[in-house]
Every structure is written in structure tokens, then in C-alpha cells.
Amino acid sequence: MKRIIELNHTNARRFFLKEESYFNFDLPKYFVFKDLLKKISEELTGKQISDILGNITNNDNHVERTYPNKYEHVNYKILNNKDGKFAWRPFQLIHPVIYVSLVHNITEKGNWNVIVNRFGDFSNNHKIKCYSIPLESEGGQSDKATNVNQWWQLIEQQSIELALQYEYVLQTDITDCYGSLYTHSIPWAIHTKPIAKSKMRDGRLVGNAIDKHVCYMSYGQTNGIPQGSVLMDFIAEMVLGFIDLELSDRIKETKIHEYQIIRYRDDYRIFSNNPQDAESITKLLTEILIELGMRLNAHKTLISNNVVSDSIKPDKLYWIASNKRTKSIQEHLLLIHGLSEKYPNSGSLIKALDIFFDRIKRIKGTNQNIQVLVSILVDIMYKNPRVYPISSAILSKFLYLLDDSAKKKDILTAILSKFDKIPNTGILHIWLQRLTIKEHRTKDYKEALCKKVNDSSIQIWNSGWVSNDFKDLFESIPIIDEQIIQDIDAVIDGNEVKLFKRNYEENSIA
Numbered sequence: 001m002k003r004i005i006e007l008n009h010t011n012a013r014r015f016f017l018k019e020e021s022y023f024n025f026d027l028p029k030y031f032v033f034k035d036l037l038k039k040i041s042e043e044l045t046g047k048q049i050s051d052i053l054g055n056i057t058n059n060d061n062h063v064e065r066t067y068p069n070k071y072e073h074v075n076y077k078i079l080n081n082k083d084g085k086f087a088w089r090p091f092q093l094i095h096p097v098i099y100v101s102l103v104h105n106i107t108e109k110g111n112w113n114v115i116v117n118r119f120g121d122f123s124n125n126h127k128i129k130c131y132s133i134p135l136e137s138e139g140g141q142s143d144k145a146t147n148v149n150q151w152w153q154l155i156e157q158q159s160i161e162l163a164l165q166y167e168y169v170l171q172t173d174i175t176d177c178y179g180s181l182y183t184h185s186i187p188w189a190i191h192t193k194p195i196a197k198s199k200m201r202d203g204r205l206v207g208n209a210i211d212k213h214v215c216y217m218s219y220g221q222t223n224g225i226p227q228g229s230v231l232m233d234f235i236a237e238m239v240l241g242f243i244d245l246e247l248s249d250r251i252k253e254t255k256i257h258e259y260q261i262i263r264y265r266d267d268y269r270i271f272s273n274n275p276q277d278a279e280s281i282t283k284l285l286t287e288i289l290i291e292l293g294m295r296l297n298a299h300k301t302l303i304s305n306n307v308v309s310d311s312i313k314p315d316k317l318y319w320i321a322s323n324k325r326t327k328s329i330q331e332h333l334l335l336i337h338g339l340s341e342k343y344p345n346s347g348s349l350i351k352a353l354d355i356f357f358d359r360i361k362r363i364k365g366t367n368q369n370i371q372v373l374v375s376i377l378v379d380i381m382y383k384n385p386r387v388y389p390i391s392s393a394i395l396s397k398f399l400y401l402l403d404d405s406a407k408k409k410d411i412l413t414a415i416l417s418k419f420d421k422i423p424n425t426g427i428l429h430i431w432l433q434r435l436t437i438k439e440h441r442t443k444d445y446k447e448a449l450c451k452k453v454n455d456s457s458i459q460i461w462n463s464g465w466v467s468n469d470f471k472d473l474f475e476s477i478p479i480i481d482e483q484i485i486q487d488i489d490a491v492i493d494g495n496e497v498k499l500f501k502r503n504y505e506e507n508s509i510a
Contacts, residue, residue, distance in 0.1 A: 009112035079424035122241030159311030189242030315343030
């Protein structure tokens with residue numbers, strides 16, 4: 001694997017234009033963006049967004065260019081419920097024209113060298129280590145799986161190692177990091193604040209180009225960046241790296257020497273032998289964040305003198321302690337249900353469901369009550385939106401094991417009725433459509449991306465600002481692969497929803 005800042009500008013462009021980099025949340029595999037990104041990249045080579053804008057006649061009969069920051073809903077937003085209640089996270093499919101234009105700007109040779117050199121500045125202090133710069137896999141594993149593995153191999157394991165040197169660990173994170181990130185801080189991060197402020201209208205600065213493109217996506221707003229792509233993860237790292245650099249300088253001024261900081265995106269672990277030093281560093285971090293319009297999450301800021309156990313996430317420790325080989329499918333699922341109640345939306349919950357799916361995916365029949373199993377699983381899903389994809393695969397298998405088609409229909413109706421009580425469940429509707437697409441292709445779902453599956457005329461991005469010729473060109477490229485829909489089975493395959501391959505030895509009958 002390679003960090004993307006180790007790639008040259010040509011390979012960096014190739015990396016960011018991959019479908020896997022364009023969006024990094026889970027969608028059924030018949031949503032395809034590879035051809036669309038490739039075609040737009042070909043057409044935009046050597047051009048700027050200003051070259052493909054449309055025109056509009058204003059009230060004074062003057063012709064004006066149609067800049068995207070004057071248009072709402074340029075990106076496509078999918079609101080994903082976070083807790084089964086009233087908290088949600090907006091994932092975004094960035095308008096592909098703006099996305100490709102931004103990739104081209106960032107990966108121009110000179111611009112890319114400026115960015116890579118700046119990341120070198122961010123990492124000068126060996127006592128502050130960042131492990132969240134996106135990685136490209138060099139093996140059979142996906143880029144996403146490679147990045148997830150980073151947590152275990154570097155963050156958790158190194159944290160445990162640091163127990164040999166330090167007695168205390170303070171853990172904290174930034175509240176709503178992506179939503180509160182000030183876009184003008186991007187050029188500050190890349191070029192330093194004095195240069196960026198003195199050249200804030202200089203379009204040749206790559207930081208200004210990034211800032212402009214992000215505002216294009218957001219109706220001109222300067223607070224927040226879209227969540228849901230590797231490119232935006234990388235842009236967030238620019239600002240977070242700048243914060244690391246500022247923090248390093250201020251720690252030096254306080255003459256604190258005995259410390260180590262590990263950062264993964266907006267999560268911080270501060271190690272020290274003196275709790276006052278850890279709290280002083282946290283205070284310095286708070287001051288820097290306030291200057292950038294951000295703040296630490298007070299509810300998640302905790303200090304501990306048990307470095308080993310607190311270096312491992314509590315949901316993982318709980319699952320290690322309580323996990324056991326169970327005799328029946330229902331016992332196994334109830335054990336997972338207990339984990340979901342104690343540690344909702346946790347990584348351990350997803351892994352537990354992955355293993356459960358491996359257990360049941362090859363069975364041909366069961367003497368257990370399928371409706372009871374469905375009820376337990378749906379209750380897990382109800383409060384844990386992160387598990388929608390893997391849970392949809394498990395549901396598809398349960399329905400396959402049910403012979404009665406009328407009962408299948410009743411179960412699906414009950415599931416939809418239950419989830420209608422929760423606001424903002426777009427991701428769930430997308431996966432329920434995958435669950436029903438082979439038997440009920442035309443079943444109506446509220447989410448626009450679901451409607452796009454059956455009606456190619458549905459527009460999911462606002463492209464009113466693009467010239468008609470260019471709009472016709474990219475809108476002619478489908479993002480739904482009909483052949484994949486024809487080839488997939490009613491039972492969702494593991495490679496559609498799972499990051500890692502696992503084996504669960506189990507008889508063919510449960």
C-alpha cells in the first residue's frame with residue numbers, strides 16, 4: 001500500500017478518478033460512475049469550469065455566465081440516519097463535473113508538488129503522527145479495506161505499545177469536523193495564512209482553487225465540506241495537518257517535551273506521563289480549533305491511566321469477552337443484538353454481522369422460525385444505520401429460506417412500515433431496493449437515486465449551470481448498469497457488502 005502523497009501527480013489523478021475514490025459509502029454495485037468520470041475527465045482536459053458554463057439573460061437583458069455557486073442542490077445528498085432517532089449524517093455524491101475539475105486542479109504537476117511538500121511540513125514533528133492520509137492498495141484488497149486495516153495495524157497496536165512509555169492517555173475528537181470546516185482555511189493550510197490572505201484572489205494558488213470548487217458545490221457557502229469521498233477526506237487532512245503544525249509550534253512554546261500524539265482524521269490520542277501536560281495540550285488544541293471555527297467534543301474527551309485497555313475500543317473489548325461459539329442461528333443473532341444495544345453503530349457490530357453472514361450464506365435450510373430471526377435483525381438495524389448493507393444481505397438470505405411468497409411480501413411491508421417512522425433513511429431505501437429488485441423491479445421507493453434505477457430521466461444533480469452541449473454529453477452516460485441488475489441474484493452476495501473475506505465453518509443445514 002502507498003499513501004497518496006507518495007504518488008506522482010499522474011498517479012494521484014488516476015487514484016482520485018477511480019470510482020472507489022469518488023464515493024466511499026456503500027451503494028449496490030449496479031450504481032456505476034466509472035465511465036461518467038472517465039468521459040468528463042477526457043472532455044475537461046485542458047479546460048476550466050469557466051469554459052463549459054452556460055449563459056442566462058438577467059432582468060436587465062444582460063447575458064451572464066451561470067456559475068454553479070448560484071445554484072442549489074448541485075451535489076446529490078443522501079441523508080443517513082445515525083441513531084434511529086433524530087441525528088443524521090449527509091453523504092454527498094459531488095457533481096461529477098465539479099469533482100473532475102477539482103481533481104484536475106489538485107493534480108496539475110506544480111500544484112501537486114506544492115501539496116505534497118506541504119504535507120512534509122505537517123509531519124516534521126515526530127511526536128505528532130497522523131495515520132489517516134488516504135492509502136492506495138497494492139494487493140487484492142480494496143482501498144477502503146486497506147484504510148480500515150490501518151486502524152488496527154497502526155492506531156490500536158501502536159497505542160498499546162506506548163503503554164511502555166506513558167502512563168496516561170487523553171482521547172478526544174472534533175465536533176462535526178467536516179460540517180464545520182471553514183473553506184478559506186484550506187488555502188491557509190497549503191500556503192500559510194499570511195500568503196493566502198495577501199493573495200486571496202489569486203486563482204493560481206491551488207488552495208484558492210480548492211476553496212472555489214468547494215463553494216461551487218455548496219451554494220457559495222464557506223462553512224463545511226461534503227462528506228462521502230476520498231477526495232474530501234484528503235482535503236480535510238490538509239486543514240487537520242495545518243492544525244498539527246500549529247499545535248506542534250505552541251507545544252514547543254510551553255516547553256512540554258514528554259508526550260506523543262496519534263491522530264486519525266479528527267480523533268486524537270494524547271499520551272503523557274503527567275495528566276496536566278495532556279490537559280495543557282488539549283487546551284492548546286482547543287484554542288487553535290476555535291480560531292478555525294471548530295471545537296472539541298466535550299462529551300468524548302476523556303483521560304485515563306489505563307493506556308492498554310483504553311487503547312482498544314470498548315465495543316471490541318466487550319465483544320472479545322462475551323463472544324462464544326453458539327449452537328443455533330437465533331442464539332448467535334441474539335448475542336449480536338446484545339452487542340448492538342450496548343455499543344450501537346460500532347465497528348465490532350459490523351464485524352459480528354459479517355461473521356454471522358459468513359455462517360448462514362451457504363446453508364440450504366433451517367428449522368428455526370425465519371420471522372423471529374427477521375424481527376431480531378430488523379431491531380438491530382432500527383437503531384444502527386451503519387449496518388444497513390450487511391443486514392440487507394442477511395435479510396435476503398432469510399427471505400430465500402422462506403418458501404411462502406405471501407409471508408415474504410408481508411415481511412417486506414412490515415419492514416418498510418417500521419422504518420417509515422424514522423426520518424432520513426435514504427441509504428436504507430437504496431438497500432431495500434437492492435433486496436427487492438429481482439422480484440419487484442418497479443417497486444416505488446422515495447429516494448431519488450432509487451427512482452433513477454427505473455427512470456433514466458431522473459436528474460440527481462442540478463446541472464442548470466452547465467452549457468447545454470456539455471450537459472447533454474455527460475447526461476447521456478448511464479450510472480445504472482442494467483447488465484449487473486440482470487446478473488445479480490436475489491440473495492445478496494458477500495462481495496457486494498463486505499470489506500474482508502472470512503470463513504465460517506458450518507454445516508449446510510443450521
